[in-house]
Amino acid sequence: MTFQQTSAARGSKSSLFLRSQMRNIAPFATLILLLIFFSIASPSFATIDNASNILTQISVTGIMAVGLTFVILCGEIDLSVASIANATGIVVAYFTLQESYVNIANIPVAGWLAVALALAACTGLGLINAFGTTVIGIPSFIMTLAMMQIGAGISALLVRGQIAYNVPDIVSTLGAGNVGGFPTIALVLLAFLVVGHVTLTYTRFGRYIYMVGGNREAAEYSGVNVKLILGAALVICAVCSGIAGMVGVAHFGSAQQNEFDGYLLDAIAAVVVGGTSLFGGRGGIGNTIVGLCVLGVLNNGLDHIQIDSFLKILIRGLILLAALIVNVYVQNIRSVERAEGA
Amino acid sequence: MAATVPRQASAAGFIQPLPSSCEAFLAVEPVKLMTTDPLVPSDTPRLQMQGISKSFGGVAALREVDFTLRAGEIHGLVGENGAGKSTMMKIIAGVHTDYEGKMLIDGKEVHFRSARDALAAGIGMVHQELSIMPDLSVGENVYLGKQPVTGAGIIDWRTMMAGAHEQLKSLGIDVDPKTRMGDLPIGLQQLIELARVIFSGARIIILDEPTSALSPPEVQLLFNVLQGVRASGRSIVFISHFLDDILSISDTVTVFRNGRLIVTHPVAGIDKGWLIERMIGSGHEDLEESYTGAIALASKPGQPVVLAAEHLGYGRAYADVSFDVKAGEILGIYGFMGCGQIELARTLFGKIKADTGTLAIDGRKRRLRNTTQARDAGIAFVPENRRSMLFYEQPVYKNVSISILGRISRLWLKPTIERSIARKHVESLHIRPPRAEVALGALSGGNQQKVALAKWLTHRPKVLVLSEPTRGMDVGAKDDVVKIVRALRDEGLAVIVVSAEPETVLSLADRVLVMKKGRIVREFANETISKDRLLEAA
Numbered sequence: 029m030t031f032q033q034t035s036a037a038r039g040s041k042s043s044l045f046l047r048s049q050m051r052n053i054a055p056f057a058t059l060i061l062l063l064i065f066f067s068i069a070s071p072s073f074a075t076i077d078n079a080s081n082i083l084t085q086i087s088v089t090g091i092m093a094v095g096l097t098f099v100i101l102c103g104e105i106d107l108s109v110a111s112i113a114n115a116t117g118i119v120v121a122y123f124t125l126q127e128s129y130v131n132i133a134n135i136p137v138a139g140w141l142a143v144a145l146a147l148a149a150c151t152g153l154g155l156i157n158a159f160g161t162t163v164i165g166i167p168s169f170i171m172t173l174a175m176m177q178i179g180a181g182i183s184a185l186l187v188r189g190q191i192a193y194n195v196p197d198i199v200s201t202l203g204a205g206n207v208g209g210f211p212t213i214a215l216v217l218l219a220f221l222v223v224g225h226v227t228l229t230y231t232r233f234g235r236y237i238y239m240v241g242g243n244r245e246a247a248e249y250s251g252v253n254v255k256l257i258l259g260a261a262l263v264i265c266a267v268c269s270g271i272a273g274m275v276g277v278a279h280f281g282s283a284q285q286n287e288f289d290g291y292l293l294d295a296i297a298a299v300v301v302g303g304t305s306l307f308g309g310r311g312g313i314g315n316t317i318v319g320l321c322v323l324g325v326l327n328n329g330l331d332h333i334q335i336d337s338f339l340k341i342l343i344r345g346l347i348l349l350a351a352l353i354v355n356v357y358v359q360n361i362r363s364v365e366r367a368e369g370a
Numbered sequence: 371m372a373a374t375v376p377r378q379a380s381a382a383g384f385i386q387p388l389p390s391s392c393e394a395f396l397a398v399e400p401v402k403l404m405t406t407d408p409l410v411p412s413d414t415p416r417l418q419m420q421g422i423s424k425s426f427g428g429v430a431a432l433r434e435v436d437f438t439l440r441a442g443e444i445h446g447l448v449g450e451n452g453a454g455k456s457t458m459m460k461i462i463a464g465v466h467t468d469y470e471g472k473m474l475i476d477g478k479e480v481h482f483r484s485a486r487d488a489l490a491a492g493i494g495m496v497h498q499e500l501s502i503m504p505d506l507s508v509g510e511n512v513y514l515g516k517q518p519v520t521g522a523g524i525i526d527w528r529t530m531m532a533g534a535h536e537q538l539k540s541l542g543i544d545v546d547p548k549t550r551m552g553d554l555p556i557g558l559q560q561l562i563e564l565a566r567v568i569f570s571g572a573r574i575i576i577l578d579e580p581t582s583a584l585s586p587p588e589v590q591l592l593f594n595v596l597q598g599v600r601a602s603g604r605s606i607v608f609i610s611h612f613l614d615d616i617l618s619i620s621d622t623v624t625v626f627r628n629g630r631l632i633v634t635h636p637v638a639g640i641d642k643g644w645l646i647e648r649m650i651g652s653g654h655e656d657l658e659e660s661y662t663g664a665i666a667l668a669s670k671p672g673q674p675v676v677l678a679a680e681h682l683g684y685g686r687a688y689a690d691v692s693f694d695v696k697a698g699e700i701l702g703i704y705g706f707m708g709c710g711q712i713e714l715a716r717t718l719f720g721k722i723k724a725d726t727g728t729l730a731i732d733g734r735k736r737r738l739r740n741t742t743q744a745r746d747a748g749i750a751f752v753p754e755n756r757r758s759m760l761f762y763e764q765p766v767y768k769n770v771s772i773s774i775l776g777r778i779s780r781l782w783l784k785p786t787i788e789r790s791i792a793r794k795h796v797e798s799l800h801i802r803p804p805r806a807e808v809a810l811g812a813l814s815g816g817n818q819q820k821v822a823l824a825k826w827l828t829h830r831p832k833v834l835v836l837s838e839p840t841r842g843m844d845v846g847a848k849d850d851v852v853k854i855v856r857a858l859r860d861e862g863l864a865v866i867v868v869s870a871e872p873e874t875v876l877s878l879a880d881r882v883l884v885m886k887k888g889r890i891v892r893e894f895a896n897e898t899i900s901k902d903r904l905l906e907a908a
Contacts, residue, residue, distance in 0.1 A: 230783055232775045239772055245758040248721065250773040250825060251745030309763070 051303040051310060054354045055318045058301075058347075062322060066329035073332045080211065086324035087213040088113075088276040088288075090316075092295040094224040095268025097316045098261040100299050101228070103241045103308025104161070104168040106265045110292035111179030112153050113273030114285070118183045120146035120199060120274050121192035121283035132190050139196030143274070150270025153179065157266060158259030168262070176292075183285050192283040195274065203278025213279050220268065225313035237261060241308025293348075298323050301351040305358075322347075414477045416441040416605045417462070417574055422471035424457055431457040435471070435631045437624065439574065439605050444596060446616035446637065447609045449626030449649055451871065455609055458626070459576050462607075463495050464488030475574075494572030498579040498708065500563050504552030509534035511551050512566050537569050538562065541595050556686070557588030561595055568599065575599065576607045581615045582708045583686075585887070593619050611706045611908070613642045627651050646902045664898040669880050673697045675733070676864040677718070677749075677833045682727035687713035688888035691727070695833060695864040700855065702879025703868045706908055710888035712754065715837045715868045719751035720744035731832065745773065748832030752822050754841060754868075759822045762811035766801070766821055767792035769810050773825045795824035799854065816847025823854060834858060835866045840874050852877055872901045884908050 067074040092109045099106045122134045123142035137145070153175060160171040195203070205212040228234035236257045240247045248254050272291075277283040302319025304311025326347060330340045417439040424432040432454045439445050449455050460466045461473070464482035473480055475491055482488045502511050509527075510517070512534040518526040534547040543561055551559060560580060567575055581589045596606060596619060610616050616623055617637055625632040625648040632648050673696040683689040688710030695701045705711045716722040718729070720738030728735055731747050738744045744751070750773075753759050761769055771778065771788040778784050778791075792806035799820045801813070810821060819839070826834060839855065840848040855878055859865050867878050875882055882899060884892040884907045892907040 231781055232779060232783055233781075235768070235772075235775060235783055239761060239764075239768075242761050242763060243758075246760055247772070248741050249719070249751060249753055249759050251741050252772065253740060253742040255740070256742075 050354070051305070051358045052315065052318075054358075055301055055303045055315065055322060055351070058351075059318055059322045059325065062325045062329060066325065066332060070329070070332035073329055078328065078332075080209075080214075082321075082324045082328045083214040083217075084211045084279075085328060086298075086320045087211070087217040088272050088279060089291055089294045089298055089323070090217040090320050091220050091272035091275070092269050092291060093298040093316050093320060094220045094313065095265035096295050096299050097224065097304060097311070097313055098228070098237060099168070099265045100296075100304050100306065101237050101241045101308055101311060102258055102261045103244065103306075104258060104261070105296075105306075106157065106168065106172045106262060106269075107292060108153070108157065108172040108175035108179055109265060109269040109272075109295050110288040110290075111176040111183075112150050112266050112269040113276060113291065114288045115153065115179040115182040115186075115273070116146050116150040116270035117195075117273035117277035117287065118186050118192070118283045118285075119149045121195050121277060122186045124192075124194045124196055126192050126194050130190060130192055132187060132192055134186075134192070139198060142196050143198060146274055147267070147270060149182075150266050150273070151263060153270075154263035154266025155259075158262040161262060162255035162259045168258075172262075180285075187283065187285055189285065193281065195278050195283070199274050200278040203275035204281070213275055216271075216275055220271075221313055221317060224316075228312055233257070233260070238309055241305075241310075243309070294323060297344075297348050297351070300355055301348065303355065303358075306352075306355055319351075414441075415439060415474075416476060418472075418474040418477075419458070419462075420472040420474070422458070422461060422469055422473070424461060424466060424469040430629050432461075432469070433629045435629075437631060438634070439607065440622075441605055442600055442603045443621045444600055444606045444608055444619055446620030446623035447607055447626065448611070448613065448616055448623060448645055453626040453649070454629040455626050456578070457629075459495070459578070459607065459609065462488065462574070463493055463576060489570070489572075492571055492573035493576070494567035494570060494574070495576040496560065496563050496567055496578065496580060498582060500556075500559055502551050502559050502563050504550070504559075506551055507531075507547060508538070508545055508549050508551055508554070508562055509547030511562055512537060512547070512569065514566060516570070538565055541565050541568070542598060543595070555588070557584045557591060560584070561592065564595065564599075568604070572604070574605050574607070576609070578609050579611065579706075579708070580608070581610060581612055582706060582887075589615060613645050613905075616645075617642065625649055642906060643902070646905050649905075650901055664900045665876055666898050667879070667881055667894055667896060669696065669699050669895060673699065676731065677866075678730045678733075679718075680728050680730075682714070682717060682724045682729070684710075684713055684717060684722060684724045686888070688885070689726075691885075691888075691890055693883055693890065695866055697832075697864050698859055698862045699880045700859050700865040700867060700878050702875035702882040703866065703885060704872065704875040704882055704904060704908065705870060705885030707870045709870075709885045709908075711868045711870070711885045712837060714885070715751065715753075715835050715866070718744070718833070718835050718866065719749055721751075745831075749835065750826035750831035750833070751835045752819075752826070752837065752839060754838035756815070756818050756822055759825075760810055760818060763809060765807045766796065766810055766813070767806040769821050770795055770806075770824050770828075774828050777829055791828055792824070795821075795827060799824055800850065814847075816843045816850070819843065819847065819851060820854070823851070827858075830858075830861065830863060833864045833866065835868070837868045838871070838874065839867060839869075840877075841869075841871065848877075872904050876901060876904065 072078065092113060096106055096109055120142050122132065123137045123145050124134070124139070125136035126132060126134055157172055157175050160166045161168045201212060202216050203213050207215065228237060236247070236252055239252060240254050240257045244254055273288065276288065280287065298319040299316050300306060300319065301322050302311065302315035302317065304315045326344065330343065415438045419435060419437040422432055422435040422437070423430065435454070435458060437458065447455050457466065461469050464485040464487050467483055480491060482491065503514065509531045513530050518529045518533070520526045531547045538545060538547070541561065543558070543565070545554070545558065551562070564575070580592060584592065599606060608616065608620055620637050622634060623637050623640070623645065624634040625645060627649060675694045676697050678694040680692045682691040691714060693701070703711050703714065713722055717724050720741045720743055723739070729738065730736065731749070736747050738747065767789045770792040778787050789806050795801070796804050796806050801817050801820050810818060813821065836855065840851050843851065855865055867875060869875050876899070882894040882904065883890050884904065886908055
C-alpha cells in the first residue's frame, strides 16, 4: 500500500498546487469572466455609477453573508438569516414613532433604545438557535428552519399586514445616507467584512472556528469547547443578520412582512459561490467577498443586457449549481488526497 | 413505511416491559433443527483448505495453511491479533479472492469470486459488530433481504411473522417476531442474526468473537443453540480470544501464529496453558521482542495519588470500575477488544459522561462535563485513532498549538510563538520532516503519533491517558513512543495506557489492571508478569 501512495502523490505534485487553489481560483475566474462579458455586452455596465450601484445592491446580502461565513466554516448552516433580518428590521421600526396613517400598535421609544431592543431581539433568536443546536442537539438545518418560521411569525405579528416607514435616525443614516457621494451602507458592509476577516484570521476564536470545521472530533479531543464555538457562530450570524435587517429597512425605506425573502438564497449563494467549503474548515471572508461580487455583478449585469427577465432566475440557478459542483468536486479531491496521505 | 403495520398489531406487547435477560426467551423444548443434506458421506470434510498463502503488498499474512473443517463440528480458532485468523476467514467468506492454494467444499474445489459466491455456497458469517436493524421487528430481521411477497408484490407479513416464529422456535428461542429488535438484549439479537445466517442456507457458519459482549448466562444460551446447530450437521468456526469459551464449546481447536497454522488438536485433554504456549510461541522466530519472559513490575512507593476513580459505570460498556493512578507511574489497562477499556479512557477525558461513580483529581472530586473541563483539570488524552486527534490539512504547528492556544493568548493569535513551540517539539521528538510548517498529512503514521503526543507536552498535564499508543507502528517508532512516555513518567506524570495489545501494556506499564467484559478482574503490581499470565487473566 505504502509505495503506491507515494508514487501517486509524486505523480500529481506538479498539479497539486493548482488543485489545492482551485477553491479560490474558480470563483475569481468566474468573476473576471462575468465582468468582461457584461462590459462588452452593455455600454452602461462598466461605469463608476454602476459600480456604486452594485456595491449598494450587495450590501444587505453581504452583511448577512459575513455572519453566515462563520456558521458554514463550522460545517453548519443557518437558514434563518433572512427571517431574523426581517424580524429585527420590523422590531426597530415597531419601537419608532410612525406617521399617523400607519395603523400599527407600536410602542415608540428613544432611538438608541429601539436599536438596543432590536439588537437584543436578534441576539435572543441567535441564542435560541445555539441552544437548540448544541444543547438539545437538533441539526442546525432543522433548527434554523424552525427559526425561519419563528422569525416570519414575529414579523407578521408586529406589523399585521401593515407597512412601517420610520426607523431611528442612526439606522437611517447608516442604511440610506451617503458620505461624499459614497453610500454609507457600503461602508457598513466594509466594516463587517474587515472585522469578520480579522476575527477569523487573527484571533484564537477564529482559529477554533476553522479547527472545529476541519475536524470536529479532533477539536474536541484537543480540549476545544466545540459546542461553545458552534453556539457562538450561530449567535454571531444572527446578530449580523439583525443588523443587515435594520440597515436594510432603512435602505428600502419601509419595514414589512416578507421583505427579505430572496436574501436567504443570495447570502448562502455568496458564501458558497465564493468557495467556502460547505463541509467546513476551508474558505473565509476573502472567498465571501468574491462570491458577493459574482452574485452582485450577475444580478446587476443581467439587468443591463436585453434578456428575458424570467430567464434571469434560471440563469442564477444554473450559476449556483455550477458553484456547488466545483465546491463538492474540490472537496472530493481533498478527501482523496487525505486518504492517500494517511 | 410499511414496517408500521406489524408494530401497530403488536402494540399490546409494548405495554409489558421486556425482560432484560435472555433466559426468559428460552423455549422449554430442546433444539431440533432440520439436518442438512444427509447425502454427503460424513467422512468427507465439509471444508478443506490446502496450502493457502496470502500476502498484502509483500507482507505474508498466511503461509501454506492446511485447514480441515468436518461436518457437524465446532472448530475453535485462536491466535493473537494479526496471526492470520481473520485473513483466513475472509478467504473462506469470499472477501479476499486473490490467494494461493486450493479450497474444497464437500470434496469439490471452489474459488469464490465474491462474498456473494460464498454465501450461495452455504458460508455464513456473524461478525463481532452485529449487522442487525435495531428499528425493524425480529421477523423482518430474520427475513432481511428476502422478505416473502404476495402475488401483488406486497410484503406478506403473515407468512413472514409465522415463519420467523417457527424458525426461531426450532433454535429454542421463543420470542414474539413483532418485537422491535433493538428492545431485545444483545445476546438475543446475536442469536437472531445467527438464525438469519442459518436459515439463509448456511452450512458453514463463522462466528467472530461471539461471546465478547455477552454475560455468562447469555454465553450459556448461545452454547445451547450452537450444540443444536452442530447436531444438525452444520459446521461452525468459532473465533475467540476467550480461551475458556473455546475450550468449553469446541470439539477441535486450531492455533494460528504469524500467518502459520501451528496445530490442530481435539479439545479433549488440553487446557488454557497449552493453548497460550502455542499462541505465543517460543519467541525466537519473532523479530520483535515478544515479552514471553517475566517482566518485573515495580511502583515507586510514597507517590501521591493523582487520579482516583470510584465505581465508575457507563451503560453496557463497563461497570463498577475503581482504580487510582499515582504520580510517576504508568498504569496499564489491558483487555480484549470490546471489554470497555476504550470507553473508560473516553470517560476520563470527559468525552463520555459516566452514569455512575466519581472521579477525583488530586483528591478533589470533579465532574467532567466536556473535554475542555477535562483538559483544564489537567488531563490529556490521545485516542487510539490518530484521525480523531489531528488536522490533516493543517500545518504541524497548528496541530500542536490547538490544545494550548488559550495559554498562549486570550484573544489574538501569536503565530511566531506557536511556531517556535512546535519547532521545539519537532526537534526533541525527532519528528520527520523536521519542519513545523509542513502539512500534517504529509507525515508518516509514527510521526503523526508523535505530533499527537506533542500537543500535550508544552504545558505538562497531571494525567496523560493514552489509548493504543503504539498501534500500527513500526518497531522504531514504537521504541520512540515508549521512550517518550517513560521520560514523561520519570518527570512525575501519571500515565494511563489503555490497550488490547499485550505488548503495548507490557512494554510500558509499572502496574497493570485487566478488564474483562467491562469489569476490572485482576491487578498486577509489584510482581513479575509475563504475556501468558496476562492472557490467562483476561
